[in-house]
Amino acid sequence: MASKRSYWLMKSEPEVFSIQALRRDRQTHWEGVRNYQARNHLRSMRVDDLVLFYHSNAEPPGVAGVARVCREAYPDDSQFDRKSPYYDPKATRQTPRWMLVDVKLDRKTRLMPLEEMRAHKALEKMVTLRRGNRLSITPVTPAEWNFIVKKLDG
DNA sequence: GCCAACGTTGGC
């Protein structure tokens, strides 16, 4: 039996990597995740899981598109690269600490601002909207997913 | 630029 698809929200600062950049590149290595909880979410991602591409530190912040996981977690090479801002001196090739997945663009959407997300009762329990939440990768429930996609496309 | 909230580090 096929495993069930999961849904995620992944934050990216558009000045670092935007939905426009994903459209240009079609696909990307989602590098630079340096938080254990977010890493564990990366590990549970499966090919064809769907992702809300969220612009953080943006004006305004919000969901900017939909992406799809196209390769499951493997070591993030930037952790070994002394010149990278994501370099981790405690990581080695034998014992990598950080993983990434590859995602490809599904579609760019209209921007759904954070303010609008907060205004929807259906989204009030979203992990990413919880007070104080800073995680760059959070799970999204099927109900939340369906609600948002309908608002984005409809 | 500010700062609340949270995560990590390291001394003990």
Next chain:
DNA sequence: GCCAACGTTGGC
């Protein structure tokens, strides 16, 4: 294992 100090995230 505790916790103070420090660093980071990200909305505002």
